[in-house]
Amino acid sequence: MSSSPAPSPTDCLANIRVVLSHTSHPGNIGSTARAMKNMGLTRLYLVNPKEFPSEVATSLASSADDVLDNAIVVDSIEKALEGTSIQVAMTARRRELTLPLQTPRKLVPELIAEAQSGTEIALVFGTEMSGLTMDEVRQCNRMVTIPTNPDYSSLNLSQAVQVLTYELRATLLDDVSYLEEKRHYASHEYIELFFKHLEETLITIGFLRPHAPKRLMPRLRRLFLRTHLEQEEVDILRGICRAAVEFERKPLPPGKTDA
Structure with a gap:
């Protein structure tokens, strides 16, 4: 009788979706799909993208076509967040809200613990030029920002996705014994x-x-x-x-x- 494969530390990433709102350039959608697949995330939601499907997106996805093929296109942020309990708004500025602004490294342990318990999580990113609207941010219960150089804080959309998804995967795999070949020490x-x-x-x-x-x-x-x-x-x-x-x-x- 064959035994089922051992669970992977990264299995919980299946409970995390990436939401892109009103993306104006299809290349950023493709690059985001590539960044997601690099880190083991596959669920992409698109809120009113300006152009999708797109050959440009497919080209920049660089073999992450499956992420694009399975992307869910919706017409509102509310639909993109349906079924989630934690919604993380990516923002570059503090905004006039009461929610604390956290770095990815500080927030990620909580996200992983929740994902491991089965909680559905959305990582929400806004447009390339202006980010999320105030209304979109208000529909999220977590806020995260990437601590960039204050003299030059410009990040491409897919770069922001890469940073946050990298922190998720790196934290999950901090136990290097998972990455290394099993060693048989002499008695x-x-x-x-x-x-x-x-x-x-x-x-x-x-x-x-x-x-x-x-x-x-x-x-x-x-x-x-x-x-x-x-x-x-x-x-x-x-x-x-x-x-x-x-x-x-x-x-x-x-x-x-x-x-």
């Missing part, structure tokens, strides 16, 4: 057998004098134990020991001496 007994093998080898090749060992073996133990050896690495080291002993015992060719 205590396995390493002790290696140290015994190593000591015998060093004696055989004349590197270690058994009656005057000084501190060679303790130093070698400390050296190897610092590396947290994997089982395969111990096998390689023992293979080197065997090869060294075999080389030491190999008879010399006729006519050759070891002098």
Whole structure:
């Protein structure tokens, strides 16, 4: 009986949608789709885009065509937010509202916790020139801003999407053990057998004098134990020991001496 695949830390991203309101240039829609797919998000909502579908959008999506093909086009922000419990307004200025303005890094842990519990979340972005309207912002219950250089704060729409979606994915994958190949560390007994093998080898090749060992073996133990050896690495080291002993015992060719 086949077992179901283990859940991925990024599965909760399926509960997060990106909403673009009144996008004027189709290239920004395509670039947004590319940014989303890079970070594992696939649900795109478009509120009254000026031009969509578009060959320009498809070209700039750069193989994120599936995100564009499944994009949902609606005629109001209310429809784009249907079914969501958290709506995050992306804004470049503080506005006259009581909601606190947060950075992506500060807000993202809350968004992830909510998404993991099944909450539907919308990340809402406005037009390229003026951003979200006050009415659109009022329909959101979170506000986020990207802390750009105050002397030059201009961000492309897709860049803003990329920053926020990157923070989501990076926070989810902070546990690097998910990214790394599973390591099989050698057991205590396995390493002790290696140290015994190593000591015998060093004696055989004349590197270690058994009656005057000084501190060679303790130093070698400390050296190897610092590396947290994997089982395969111990096998390689023992293979080197065997090869060294075999080389030491190999008879010399006729006519050759070891002098």
